[in-house]
Amino acid sequence: MVITKRQKYIIFIIWLFVLPSGLLLAYNLFPALKIDWLNLAVLFALLVVTMTMPLKLNNMSVSLERWITFTAFFQYGVFVELLFTQIAMFILLFTRKSDLPPMYRFCVNSLIFTLVSLVSGAFFHYAGGVIGTSDFMNLILFGLLYAISYSVINSAIMQLYLYFETGMLTVKEKYIVWDFAVTMLLFPFSIALYFLSDLFGNKAILLIGIPFLLVLLIVRRYNQSNNMNDKLYSASIIGHELADRIGFEDVIRTFIKELKNVVPYESAYVLDLRAGEHLITLMGSEDGILTKDISGLSFNPKKSEDDGLNMDRPKIYSTKKEASELKHFxxxxxxxxxxxxxxxxxxxxxxxxxxTSKQKNGFQALEMKIVDVLTGYFAISLVKARYYEKTVEQSERCGLTKLHNFRYLDAKLDEEIIRFHTGEITALTLLMMDIDHFKVINDTYGHQCGNDLLVALAKLLETFVPEEATLARFGGEEFVIALPNYNKNETVRLAEKIRKEVAFSAFRIKPDLTEKREPIDVHMTVSIGVASVPEDSGDAKELLRNADRALYIGGKQAGRNRVGVYGKEYVETL
Incomplete structure (x- = not known):
């Protein structure tokens, strides 16, 4: 949630008015009983220790301060409970992570619980509850009413706050259920502490206070262990998901996306280190969007030893000041x-x-260890994906010209035919060409010169290929360009441009079969055939056959250096 300066100022001004007014109302309307300062100090100490040990349940951080604040209310009234709650909200700033600005967060929580304390306290008093009573049933009955109203009012105000902040009425069922469950769970402990304090004074801390904190500490350790196990299990799942990905960019996308479920972050960037000294951005995640065009990070592409990036192990920069160690970033x-x-x-x-995280101390040591494990999985998956893509590319590329080969073209044409029949493209035209008298060139200058000419022609043809088109070496001295969304007339015009460009171009070679073997310029021509879908054919094989027919009848047999256009009744020569 993005908080504007205007929102911060409004909340702060409201807080300046509401909190003092609330304290004054609590003090005058619900006077506190005589305070036992030692007892109050004991309760305060219990509150501080409890607030430093929140539990994480179902990805929600839960603090258990209400067993103390409720006890303070039952002993001394609304005013003391309100003070204790405000102190708890302040401690919360240091014990629970949040993307919200600290002062804004404190003011919002303070406002909410000021209203909750006053309204629930009023329910208790006007319903007939008595502060400091030794009547067990009276306290159980009206104390339960107080606890229920406290949780319900808190949830209601929280939903209203979210509505005014976001403009949407979104009921946080999980928050409401957990808040009510925790309140009901802590209520008996506050009752027990209240009556034990009444019977044994401050020694009650030995009977319930310290045992509660010890149990809380054990539960917290167990909770942390479970959270760690959950994170490690999630990390292993991510490892398996990465292993299943075979595309290089797919591996990066999966890694960045799934990592956030284990190590929450604001932005993430994957940088490639090439030749040990050049940094290049492979991909990043900003505002939940995966992109190669990052805007949140700029850096010197030249890696230096003092730039702050540790080459051996993960490192956490807990504050913005510490992050300044990352020079050139x-x-x-x-x-x-x-x-x-x-x-x-x-x-x-x-x-x-x-x-990156918006919070100070946004990353923990456990998360750093998990990242260390996951980057290992990631590196292995990247190598596998690169190897796979290289193998596929080698199997689908001509080793000489580096163009797509017939295997790739055959599969691509099937895809394009499907796209045509499903309406994704409106036309598909094939342009097939063959070098004229190529055997004579090989016999005159040598086969290596013939290969050099094939490479040179491939580079020339690449300059004519539209963005969505596919250029492939069909075999020998034949090349094919598949043109989706090109009609026959457009393709014929393109074919003529290519034919003329080849005819007027000089190709430099170094002959192998001459005595001097000095570089010379040679000229060559191409014959071209054109056929299209749906006019001339309905499938890929027929399209290739008809383009080949147009090439040889309309191009070669008509005298070479021609463009042949296939038609169902005849083959036209241009």
């Missing part, structure tokens, strides 16, 4: 902390992962 937007991690293969660093 500039981040836009709000920045609280950064994590960097090398991407290593065979003990060699081949790239870097950079994660």
């Amino acid at each position: 500039k981040f836009t937007g709000q920045l609280g902390s950064i994590m960097t991690a090398p991407i290593k293969r065979n003990q060699k660093t081949e790239g870097f992962l950079i994660l």
Whole structure:
């Protein structure tokens, strides 16, 4: 959620008015009983310790301060409970992560719980509840009413706040259920602490206070262990998902996307380190969008030893000041902390992962260890994907000209025919060409010169190929261009341009079969055939056959250096 300066000012002004007014109302309308300062100090100490040990349940951070604030209310009234709650909200700034600005967050929480304390306290008093009573049933009955109203009012005000902030009425069912469940769970502990304090004074801390904190500590450790196990399990799942990806960019997308479920971040960047000294952005995630055109990070592409990127192990920069150690790296937007991690293969660093958070101390040691494990999976998956893509490219590329080969063209034409029949493209035309008298060239200058001419022609043809078209070496000295959304007339015009350009071009070769073997310029021509879908054929094989027929009848047999256009009744020569 993005908070504007205007929102910050409005909330702060409201807070300046509401909190003092609330404290004054609580003090005058619901006077506190005589305060036992030692007892109050004990409760305060319990509150502070409890607030430093929140639990994480179902990805929600839950603090258990209500067993103390409720006890303070039952002993001393609304005023003391309100003060304790405000202190708890302040401690919350340091114990729970949030993307919200700290002052804004404190003011919002303070406002909400000021209203909650006053309204629920009023329910208790006007319903007949008595502060400081030793009547067990009275406190159970009206205390339960207080606890229920406290949770319900808190949830209602929270939903209203979210509505005014976002403009949408979104009921947070999980938050409401957990808030009510935790309140009901803590209510008996506050009752027990209240009556034990009444019977044994401050010694009650030994009977319930310390045991509660010890149990909370054990549960917290268990909770942390479960969270760690959950994260490690999620990391292994991500490892398996990466292993299943065979495309290089698909591996990067999967890694960045799934990483956020284990290590929450604001932005993520994957940088490639080439030749050990050049940094290049492969992909990034900004505002939840995966992109190669990043805007939130700029850096010097020349890697230096003092730029702050650790080549051996992950590192956390917990504050913006610490992040200034990353020299030559500039981040836009709000920045609280950064994590960097090398991407290593065979003990060699081949790239870097950079994660940012808006919060100070946004990354923990456990998350750094998980990132270390995941970058290992990531590096292996990248190598496998690169190898796979290279193997596929080699199997689908001509080794000499580096153009697509017949295998690729055959599959591509089937795809284009399907696209035509499903309406994705409106036409498909094939342009097939063959070098005239190529055997004579080979016999005169040598086969290596023939290969050199094939490479030179391939480069020339690449300058004529539209963005969506496919250029392939069909075999020998034949080339094909598949043109989706090109009608026959447009393709014929393109064919004529290519024919004329080849005829007027001089190709420099170094003859192998002459005595001097000095470079010379040679000229050559091509014959071209054109056929299209749907006029001339309905499938890929027929399209190739008809384009070949147009090439030989309308081009070669008509005298070469011609464009032949296939027609169902005849083949036209241009």
